[in-house]
Amino acid sequence: MRQERCEIRPTFKRPAGRPRSEASRASILDAAYSFLRAKPISAISTVHIARKAGVSTATVYRWWPTKEALLLDAFLHKADHEVVLAAEGSPLGRLKEYVLQVGRFFTGENGTAVARLLTTIQDNGILRKEFLERVYSPREKEIRALVKEAIQKRQLPPGTEVSPFLDTIIGPLLTRLLIRHEQIDEEFVISVFDWVVAGTIAQKTTGKSTQV
Secondary structure, eight states: OOOOOOOOOOSSOOOSSOOHHHHHHHHHHHHHHHHHHHSOGGGOOHHHHHHHHTSOHHHHHHHOSSHHHHHHHHHHHHHHHHOOOOSSSOHHHHHHHHHHHHHHHTSHHHHHHHHHHHHHTTTOHHHHHHHIIIIIHHHHHHHHHHHHHHHHTTSSOTTOOHHHHHHHHHHHHHHIIIIIOOOOOHHHHHHHHHHHHHHHHHHHHTTOOOOO
């Protein structure tokens, strides 16, 4: 997963190492994410984040206009390093590895952060808009393209419906995360993925496929 960010780069020469602004920005993101894992979003404030990061609130607002934008950036900063779509390999193999990474990210404290975001966006319009535009939509576009590539290369049957296929794979992970609060281990993720793929192929062989 990728995200482009604008950074202010000084023109004067400086010693080797990260510039102070970059270090401050990283500290703010780390502080924000630590709160996201530990507290409900309604209980997190920009002041608390700034204090934990050792910066002023003015420094925080230099980069983020709202608390919601900061928390999402903190989430992306973490997720972008742990959930990465491979550039090489077969489409179905890359998708399976991606889903495995999602499953791993849904466990432990990261899973708590994901659950907080997904539940809070139901009542927070600002956060919901930011989440859809910056988190959900870009990643959905990537994995939908991967499924279509798998169809083109005959790894999935022609006529496979992309949205139901992906929903059937991701849905059980979300059920365990948000409803059952059960462990999402690799065995479970692989079994769900393989079952959905096998069922999709079997549906085609019985002549019940639909159009993309």
